[in-house]
Amino acid sequence: MFCEEIWARTAKLLDAIHSHPFNAALGDGTLDRDRFAFYIVQDGRYLVAYAKVLATASVRATDPADAAFFAGSAHTALAVERALHTGYLEKFGLQADEVAGVATSPTCLAYASFLQATALAAPLPVLAAAVLPCFWVYQDVGAALLERTAGRRDHPYQAWIATYSDADFAASVQQARAIVDRLAASADPATREAMAEAFCRATEYEWMFWDSAWRLETWPTARWLG
Numbered sequence: 001m002f003c004e005e006i007w008a009r010t011a012k013l014l015d016a017i018h019s020h021p022f023n024a025a026l027g028d029g030t031l032d033r034d035r036f037a038f039y040i041v042q043d044g045r046y047l048v049a050y051a052k053v054l055a056t057a058s059v060r061a062t063d064p065a066d067a068a069f070f071a072g073s074a075h076t077a078l079a080v081e082r083a084l085h086t087g088y089l090e091k092f093g094l095q096a097d098e099v100a101g102v103a104t105s106p107t108c109l110a111y112a113s114f115l116q117a118t119a120l121a122a123p124l125p126v127l128a129a130a131v132l133p134c135f136w137v138y139q140d141v142g143a144a145l146l147e148r149t150a151g152r153r154d155h156p157y158q159a160w161i162a163t164y165s166d167a168d169f170a171a172s173v174q175q176a177r178a179i180v181d182r183l184a185a186s187a188d189p190a191t192r193e194a195m196a197e198a199f200c201r202a203t204e205y206e207w208m209f210w211d212s213a214w215r216l217e218t219w220p221t222a223r224w225l226g
Contacts, residue, residue, distance in 0.1 A: 002184035002192065003177045006129070006199045007136075013200075017137060017207050018144060022214040027145045029155050036157070037092050039213035041099055042108040044085045046209070049112035050134060051077040056119040057127050066179050073135075073172060084163050106219060107212035111205040118198060125183035129195035132176050133202040138164045139173045 007014075017023065022039070025031035051074040058070035089099060118130045142164025149155050163169065180199075184192050 001181050002195070003132075003181050006196050009196065010200055010203045013203055013207060014137070014140065017141065017203075017210065020207065020210050020214065022210040023141060023145070026157055026160075027148045029149070029152070029157065031157065033092055035213055035216065037089070038102070038105075038216050039210070040085045040088050041102045042105050042209070042213065044082055044099075045104050046108050046112055047077045047081055047085075049116060050131070051075075053115045053119045053127070053131060057124065057131065060124045060127070062124075069172075069175055069179065073176075076172075081163065084159060087159065103219060103222070105212050105217045107205070107208045107217055111202075111209060114201065114205065122194070122198065123191060125180075125187050125191055126194045126198045128176075128180050128183055130198035130202050132180055132199055133206050135173045135176045137203060137206045139170055142166075142169070 022031065022035065026036070054070045054074035054077060058067045058074065061067040061070060115130055118127050122130070142161055145161045146165035149158070149161060152158070155161070180195070184195055187195065
C-alpha cells in the first residue's frame, strides 16, 4: 500500500523524531516549562492554519465521506487540540497578552505556508498526503510516549500524551491513511511521486517543529528591526 511505502521512506527521519531531545525530555517528564510553552504557542498558531487547510481539503473532496472527514478534522484541530493548549497555558500562568507578544517562529510560518500553498496549488491527492504526517506522526509519537510513561499518573505532560495516544485519534489516522491510499491507487505515477514528496516534506517539517521548540527558535534578523 502507498502509505506503507512512504512510511518506510521516512523511517530514518521518524527515528530521529522519536529520539529528538524535545520528545525524549517530553517522555521523561523533564522538558522544561519554557520549551513546552514555546511549543504550545507555536502549535496553536500552526493549528489555525492547519484547520483552514483541512477545510479546503473538505471543499475540494469529491467523495462525501472524505469531505465529512476533513471537515470534522478541521473542527477537532480548532476545538479539541486548542483546548489542550489553553489548559497548559493557563497552568503555566501565561496571559493572553504574553502569548500574543510571542513571534511566530520561522519554522511554524514555513510549515503553515507549505500546507497552505499545497492546498491552493496542488491536486487533492497531494494535499491529502501533505496533511497526513500531522495525523500519523503525532499518533506514532503519542503511542510511544504512552508506553514509556505507563503508570506515571504524576507526569506533567500526561494530558498531551493522552490526547495523541487516544483510540479515537488513532481511528482518525487510519481513516486519513485510507483516503490517501485510495487516492494514490487511482493516481498516475507523477501524482503518486508528488504525493510521496509532499508527505516527506511535511514529515521533515514535523521534525523541524520540535527542533525549533527545543532551540526556542527566533528570527535571526529580529535584532535589526525596530
